[in-house]
Amino acid sequence: MAPNARHAALLLLVVCLAAGAASAIQDGMLPNGNFEEAPPKSQLNGTRVTGRNAIPRWEISGYVEYIRSDQKQGDMILPVPEGAAAVRLGNDASIQQRLALTRGAHYSITFSAARTCAQAEQLNVTAAPESDILPIQTVYTSSGWDSYSWAFEATASSVSLIIHNPGVTEDAACGPMIDLFAIKALQPPQSSKNNLLKNGDFEEGPYFFPSTQYGVLVPPMDEDDFSPLSPWMVMSSTKSVKYVDAAHHAVPHGARAVELVSGMETALVQNVSTVPGLPCRLQFSVGDAGNACAGSMAVQAYAGRGSVKVPYQSKGKGGYKRGVLDFTAIADQTRVVFVSMAYNMKPDGTLCGPVVDDVSLVCTRNHPARRLLL
Template sequence: MEPDSARKTLALLALLLLAAPARPASAAPVEDGLLSNGDFETAPGGGFVKSASVAEGASSIPGWTINGTVELISAGQHQGGMILIVPQGDHAVRLGNDASVGQVVDVEKGSEYAITFSAARTCAQLEALNVSVLGGVSQTVDLQTLYNIEGWDAYALAFQATEEQAHLQFMNPGMEDDPTCGPILDNVAVKKLFTPDKPKDNVVLNGDFEEGPWMFPNTSFGVLLPTNLDEQTSAIPGWMIESNRAVRYIDSDEYKVPQGKRAIELLSGKEGIISQMVETTPQKVYSLTFTLGTAGDSCQPPMAVMAFAGDQAQNFHYSPMGNATSQAANVTFTARAERTRVAFYSVYYNTRSDDHSSLCGPVIDDVWVWGLNAAAGLKASIGLVISIVGVIAMVLF
């Protein structure tokens, strides 16, 4: 072949390669943090407007698919006699009856993820937000109970990815006839969850609560964990929320945490129960220990925790010594089966002293369950009795 002819052939091949459609690269799984326009701060094509931007269709809000009537609202915006609450930033969305917003995210099939989002209600009536992942979780979060005076809360739910894409949807189930009502959604984030290794001699999984959902920086309300009876798919790996009220996941950036970075604040008395089923050997003596503390959020005393371990239940009042902000607690029990339930709830319904409306409560952290021999079990029980007598003596004298 002549040199000129060869050069022409190579040039033609190069042009054909450039013109050929590129093969789609396999999408990388979503990174921890906000979803695309998860804070709704990216302006739509027509820009932000002062009044509510009513959007019907599939492309009015960048990054989101829309069904029904969805309003892109601004901070300070009035609707009727109400001021609509934007949890963070300048914009959020309000979902009309049976309306929804959704987004498809790339995930790792078989992995577990937690969805964190902020939500507020617009009416002092029954409102809810249904959160679903196609082929995975579908849960309705009740927004009737407000846990702080700001009028909004952050929540977290978990799901296991059954495919390489997860179809997330937030829907107003249409429980209100008033068209001015409807939940407000903001700050949608996702985080891949990992199952931590159990420490040596501890049968509790994630007993230090260090593994959990995404938490937004510079927010002082933590993340609420609503009812979740599936220990296999939990925003706090290993743990279940048994009751109809939430518990609060907190971190040391904004709260006092007894140990490490994260912990659980128990809210709403018996209506906020966190539990775990741990592996045990029948007839073997075990010790359940945990750290009891305060979150440093002006929670009004008295504060106490009811701790359960199998057929044992014990009440622990928060009464640290000296300048301490936490104390150790212990329950000795004999396992009756191959799996034993350990659980905690707040004895009292506590509120903060600075507003009397925000719910709060005692903090638990660093939960351990390990086996004892008979002598060690007796020694632990005697030690606990002596410590209780000592506390009573200090109070009386």
């Protein structure tokens, strides 16, 4: 091959590789993630979508309905969280989209879901080989719609995101409604000499929809799962914690915090490397999100063999206090745990709870003098 031809071929290869890298999906709404691009009328039988690729950018399987904002289920109007349309997954139905990602990177998916039937409902979220069942039976908002997050590692440069309703009922259409799908690349948080905990201020987490004021739920997970609040884990059987932002809530520090909305049924946990025998100090903020969640609150913190209960009397208008736990590390790994010790509700009857933020852990031979709680 002539030198000029080789140069042209090399240049074409570089351009193609750069185009491939640039095509990796960006943070924000997935293509047609709000389902505003409707199926052709020819591929709708009433509300049921009949064509596998009828919903632009998505592929469906099973009993899938395209629900407009004024749609009725019997005498009940099915609400849509934003825009004009959403999708309902009936018996054993699924919807999927192929995503161009960076192999080895961690991503968080945020989406909205609502129950439409009386029985327990759940969603199976998959980005192979990662797959988890998300419980959506508990409703945390007065509208019935909650935003959920789920994280995974991209094992290839092209991954199928699949949302599946594993339920089968007598009413084939019965199942969750879904809407507003977004993605965010997660940056690996780091520890420092001033804080052995990673992501102690909760600034790294899932995508927030700017128009959604109810926060994002982080559901329970197995210990080997990837967390949207990495490396924090949510330990529970069916309940979640809520990730809140300063744009819509009172946050003690920075732009993000965690609201413990499920009482003693849920624990926020992180494992951290420590040196046995060293004295340690865990410090953190406990407050309220300024979301009308008023009343007596309390957060119990555990680390090593130590624990401390931090009470907080909320007026539902924001505010916080500092908590301190001094303990001695007893192993080369210490589990830090936060649990809400009360069940709280807002005036509209939805679950709420204390906010935890600005968490730090320092272990040193030059242990600071013990101080009272601020």
